[in-house]
Amino acid sequence: MTTFVDRVELHVAAGNGGHGCASVHREKFKPLGGPDGGNGGRGGDVTLIVDQSVTTLLEYHHSPHRKATNGKPGEGGNRSGKDGTDLVLPVPDGTVVMDGAGNVLADLVGHGTSYIAAQGGRGGLGNAALASARRKAPGFALLGVPGDLQDIVLELKTVADVALVGYPSAGKSSLISVLSAAKPKIADYPFTTLVPNLGVVTAGETVYTIADVPGLIPGASQGKGLGLEFLRHVERCSVLVHVLDTATLESERDPISDLDTIEEELKQYGGLDRRPRMVVLNKIDVPDGKDLAEMVRPDLEARGYRVFEVSAVAHTGLRELSFAxxxxxAASRAAKPQEEATRIVIHPKAVDDSGFTVVQEEDGLFRVRGEKPxxxxxxxxFSNDEAVGYLADRLNRLGVEQSLMKAGARSGDGVAIGPEDNAVVFDWEPTVMAGAEMLGRRGEDHRFEAPRPAAQRRRDNQAERDDATQEFNEFKPF
Structure with missing residues (x-):
């Protein structure tokens, strides 16, 4: 039965935004009370957050599909819909978030670090928010935007200061059990350790964590044994400790060849061969082990390694190792640059950035791509003609029609807005004036007209100012 999982594929879905409401205020003796449809609620986000109490990704291995709740639709009486509830997923410290292609999206290190894996859709505006001086009674509302759908990969890389590496049954679990309060499984057969074990060690004023990584064998970097699955847990460690068995019963093995094999696997995995390291000759409590340790120590020191002879069973040499x-x-921590305060970097758009592109494809179809359109x-x-006309107004103000003309589009040409798998396709008919100007002030109801002062009339005629205010209300943060 699986008890430890350090890599999962997660399918997350943010909540959809609620639809806006198209409603007209009705009250006795006030038959034309005006639009009062409320806005739809925002869909919930899916957020990953580091929780120190979580040590494995097992929960997501069994339940890989997660979805936040949708926003509620708006209602009459200027009542906005309720926002969807955000879904917060706790993950272990050291979790790396990647997309399906292996690109790193976030590296979550430190308690409370969070990442929004899927953004909730914004709610649609109700007809009360769409009303303006020239559109006094909109008979439509905007639909809510669907939330993001993401397939992500979570990969756990253990956060520790020291990693114990070596062959199976070299004594790594025994060593971590006597250096710290960790209680890993210990037995006299290979691959006893199936999951990384963490322990906390105190040496003087320095407190550090030590990880017992499952045993490595030749070819581990290519997937043999358990090494490939757990070499990632060595990546974050500042110091590597080779634990060499001086009392092995296998005639074809010796500490020097074991060290060369593990070093080659670290090099093949990439980057791990440059970490500071030291060598621990374990099991010197065995007579033959003590003799072999004394024989190989000069060769190891000649290679530049600091060598410690220890016995996890007899507790020999542990204090010297711990303080070393x-x-x-301490030196590694002092060499790291201090973390700077969080900075907000603003990347202004270029002056000539229209926010969309128009490209003619091989089949003659003109495709419009851009976040806004x-x-x-x-x-x-699209079942509401007035809503379709409002869309035409917006696209015309953004400059889509002018860009289509520059790209060579003619009357009757096909135009698609959106990606290939989810686009709206229509036959384009160019207009001299699009939207409300062409159709005679769409959305205006003259029954609302009343004698107004000259100053009021001048303010109402500034339609562009009203449209700008409307756009600001739509795009302002939730």
Whole structure:
């Protein structure tokens, strides 16, 4: 039965935004009370957050599909819909978030570090928010935007200061059990350790963590044994400790050849061969082990390694090893640059950035791509002619029609807005004036007209100012 999982594929879905409401205020003696449809609620986000109490990804191995709740639709009486509830997924410290192609999206290290894996869709505006001086009674509302759908890979890389590496049954679990309070499984057969074990060691004023990585064998970097699955847990460690068995019963093995094999696997995995390291000759409590340790120690020191002869069983040489590791950890921490305060970097758009592109494809179809036009299409109720006209107004103000003309589009040409798998396709008919100007002030109801002062009339005629205010209300943060 699986008890430890350090790599899972997770399918997350954010909540959809609620639809806006198209409603007219009705009250006794006030038959034309005006639009009062409320906005739809925002869909919930899916957020990953580091929780120190979580040590494995097992929960997501069994339940890989996670979804946040949808926003509620708006209602009449200017009542906005309730926002969807965010879904917070706790993950272990050291979790790396990647997309399906292996690109790193986030590296979550440190308690409370979070990452929004899927953004909730924004709610649609109700007809009360769409009303303006020239559109006093909109008979439509905007639809909510669907939430993001993401397939991500979570990979756990253990956060520790020291990693014990070596062959199976070299004594790594025994060593971590006597250096710290960790209680890993210990037995006299290979691959006893199937999961990384962590322990906390105190040496003087230095406190550091030590990890017991499952045993490596030749070919581990190519997937043999358990090495490939757990070499990633060595990546974050500052110091590597080779634990060499001086009392092995296998005639074809010796400490020097074991060291060369593990070093080659670390090099093949990539980057691990450059970490500070030291060598521990374990099991010197065995007579033959003590003799072999004394024989190979000069060769190891000649290679530049600091060598420690220890016995996890007899507790020999542990204090010297512990303080030597503390010295290396302290030096490593001092060499790291101090973390700077979080900075907000603003990347202004170019002056000539229109926010969309128009490309003619091989089959003659003109495709419009861009965040705004694609979202506007998703928000449009195509069963409502007034809503379709409002979309035409927005696209014309953005400059889509002018760009289509420059790209060579003619009357009757096919135009698609959005990606190939989810696009709205229509036959384009160019207009001299699009939207409300062409159709005679769409959405205006003259029954609302009343004598107004001259100053009021001048303010109402500034339609562009009203449209700008409307766009600001739509795009302002939730």
């Amino acid at each position: 590791l503390a010295e290396l950890i 694609e979202r506007w299409v998703r928000q449009t109720d």
